[in-house]
Amino acid sequence: MSRGANTGSLGDLQRAFQDYLLVANDAFQAAVRDTNKADRVTLLDVYRDGYALRLIEVLTTDYPGLMAMAGPADFDHLARAYIAAHPSHHPSVRWFGKDVADFMGRTPPYNGAPAAVEMARFEWALGEAFDSPDVPPVMADALMALPPEAWETLSFTVLPSLRRFTFAFEVAQAWQRREDVEPGNLEVDAAPEPVAWAIWRPALLTSYRSLDPDEAAMLDALTAGRSFPELCETLAPFTGSEQAPARAAGLLRAWVEGGMIAGFSR
Amino acid sequence: MSAAISANNIGFGLGLRPEHYEEIAANPGRVGWFEALSENYMVPGGRPMHWLDSIRRDYPMALHGVSLSIGSIDPLDDRYLADLKALADRVQPMWISDHLCFTGLRGTNMHDLLPLPYTEEALGHVAERVSRVQDRLGRRLVLENVSSYVTYAASELSEWDFIAELSRRADCEILLDVNNVYVSSFNHEFDALAFLRAMPRERVRQFHLAGHTHKGSHIIDTHDHPIVPDVWSLYAEAVKLFPGVPTMIERDADIPPYEELLAELDIARRIAAGAQREVAA
Numbered sequence A: 001m002s003r004g005a006n007t008g009s010l011g012d013l014q015r016a017f018q019d020y021l022l023v024a025n026d027a028f029q030a031a032v033r034d035t036n037k038a039d040r041v042t043l044l045d046v047y048r049d050g051y052a053l054r055l056i057e058v059l060t061t062d063y064p065g066l067m068a069m070a071g072p073a074d075f076d077h078l079a080r081a082y083i084a085a086h087p088s089h090h091p092s093v094r095w096f097g098k099d100v101a102d103f104m105g106r107t108p109p110y111n112g113a114p115a116a117v118e119m120a121r122f123e124w125a126l127g128e129a130f131d132s133p134d135v136p137p138v139m140a141d142a143l144m145a146l147p148p149e150a151w152e153t154l155s156f157t158v159l160p161s162l163r164r165f166t167f168a169f170e171v172a173q174a175w176q177r178r179e180d181v182e183p184g185n186l187e188v189d190a191a192p193e194p195v196a197w198a199i200w201r202p203a204l205l206t207s208y209r210s211l212d213p214d215e216a217a218m219l220d221a222l223t224a225g226r227s228f229p230e231l232c233e234t235l236a237p238f239t240g241s242e243q244a245p246a247r248a249a250g251l252l253r254a255w256v257e258g259g260m261i262a263g264f265s266r
Numbered sequence B: 001m002s003a004a005i006s007a008n009n010i011g012f013g014l015g016l017r018p019e020h021y022e023e024i025a026a027n028p029g030r031v032g033w034f035e036a037l038s039e040n041y042m043v044p045g046g047r048p049m050h051w052l053d054s055i056r057r058d059y060p061m062a063l064h065g066v067s068l069s070i071g072s073i074d075p076l077d078d079r080y081l082a083d084l085k086a087l088a089d090r091v092q093p094m095w096i097s098d099h100l101c102f103t104g105l106r107g108t109n110m111h112d113l114l115p116l117p118y119t120e121e122a123l124g125h126v127a128e129r130v131s132r133v134q135d136r137l138g139r140r141l142v143l144e145n146v147s148s149y150v151t152y153a154a155s156e157l158s159e160w161d162f163i164a165e166l167s168r169r170a171d172c173e174i175l176l177d178v179n180n181v182y183v184s185s186f187n188h189e190f191d192a193l194a195f196l197r198a199m200p201r202e203r204v205r206q207f208h209l210a211g212h213t214h215k216g217s218h219i220i221d222t223h224d225h226p227i228v229p230d231v232w233s234l235y236a237e238a239v240k241l242f243p244g245v246p247t248m249i250e251r252d253a254d255i256p257p258y259e260e261l262l263a264e265l266d267i268a269r270r271i272a273a274g275a276q277r278e279v280a281a
Helices: A010-022 A026-031 A040-062 A064-085 A093-106 A114-130 A140-144 A148-152 A171-175 A213-223 A228-239 A244-257 B018-026 B047-058 B078-091 B120-137 B159-170 B178-188 B192-198 B229-241 B258-280
Strands: A155-158 A163-169 A190-200 A207-211 A261-265 B012-015 B033-037 B061-064 B096-099 B102-105 B108-114 B141-144 B173-177 B204-209 B247-249
Touching (some): A010 A040, A010 B120, A026 A040, A040 A064, A040 A093, A064 A093, A064 A114, A064 A171, A114 A163, A114 A171, A140 A244, A148 A228, A155 A213, A163 A213, A207 A213, A213 A228, A213 A244, B012 B258, B047 B078, B061 B078, B159 B173, B173 B178, B178 B204, B192 B229, B204 B229, B229 B258, B247 B258
Parallel strands (some): B012 B033, B012 B247, B173 B204, B204 B247
Antiparallel strands (some): B102 B108
16 A cells, blocks of 8 residues: 655655665655754755665766866866666675766767777776686696697686777776876877777786787687687788798797686597 | 673784785784674675684674674574674684674665664564574673764664663663764764763673764764764763773774784773773872
8 A cells, every 4th residue: 555755654764765875855754853953954964865875985986087187176076977877786886887988988078088988998997807706717737738639629718807808098097197197187198009908807807018019819709719720710810821920839838927817628 | 701701801802804914914012902803704605704713713703794784673684694694603702792783674685874763662562573683692792882974863862871771671781882982972862971871881792992973963973083082082982981992993994004003902901091090099
């Protein structure tokens, strides 16, 4: 049975409370009392302010590079717009900021700042790598021990933390300077041409680095499950067919030593 | 030996915070136990799970959640309960606690501890949900009194009568947050001692202590300051009423060096020891 907003049913009160915080519907004021020291609006503001401030703090923690680019005032503006557009649907605030880059990419005025969108994408990927599943990287010895014929069908899996990006701006380089500048003063240069990047976490510390174009193409093919001979074919347009196997072996070795490869199958 | 029995007399603990991981490992034996925030460890792996497992090997641990939303009229979140159960299987905590409040509605999480109206309807609703959560977790739930800033006109019971009755009806336990009692007693102008005295003695499983921010007309529970003298005084009364209950200090913002929290924990130890001597005399 449905009752009016202020008759005190648990559901009515909870809906009114949430509407007070989410959509600034003030009807809930009638459901609570003034005290001798404070009026109800002052007291309700503890919750209304707290709701936004708590989530802004979460985004500040997740996006320090974006804060360093935007400065507190613009970051606050962005965060409040995101909070309004993306209420939290997960019990943990850990996942609240997941859609910031997508939100910025489609929402004026933020979509007019592509370097900031890339920074958001980079920072979220760092966060995803930080607490991704723990999978020990494969050791080079295990690959070296394989008989030569195994390489004809060999395919690989990468660590679950591995993310691949192509950035038109030097966000990773700028991110390293995020604490060296006053918030709002972090400049992010455009790259001479778009650059491929990989982010992954081989142990407890996250790694990231740029990739040469042929390396990025081969890594994408490897991630898609292509066999070693197919990886060599992927490299051929870059290196020529003759050089491709040696280049493929060299790149694979670097990825194994960098802790990027989780396993292989014959 | 059950977790509940081994948890007796474990004494004084701290909240497990990432800022202190290395210092905890480098300073063994300074703290009796740690309380880990459940949601912080509902992640697949990496540094959080590494340190959780590592510190758990050396210390007893309790799990403390902020998202159970036990009072919400939304259905219980099955995925959250499954994650909590999996975390409990991994950590083997002494107990699992959360807050007597609602934290979301209509599928949207507010990430705040929103107070409930203290009505018969709410009491029945929460008691039924506590029973279901306890069945799911296979253990008693420990529920904490929250700091609150508003009083519902609809409330029919005092907060302390609500909690006491809930603990009996749902057969759950109580995490008595002494700072929250103090904060709410100031905000809602009630007698903090009356609150403490109304708690069923055998159901108080743990104390929380924390700092707050005084705004003149009201107090906000911010966990970003040292514990104030008035809260220490109330704690002295609490340890007389509930001797031997484990105590823990929470700090969630402006987190100080580990040594500072250890020194604050020593204050709690001295107050508890003094209260025990007083009771014995």
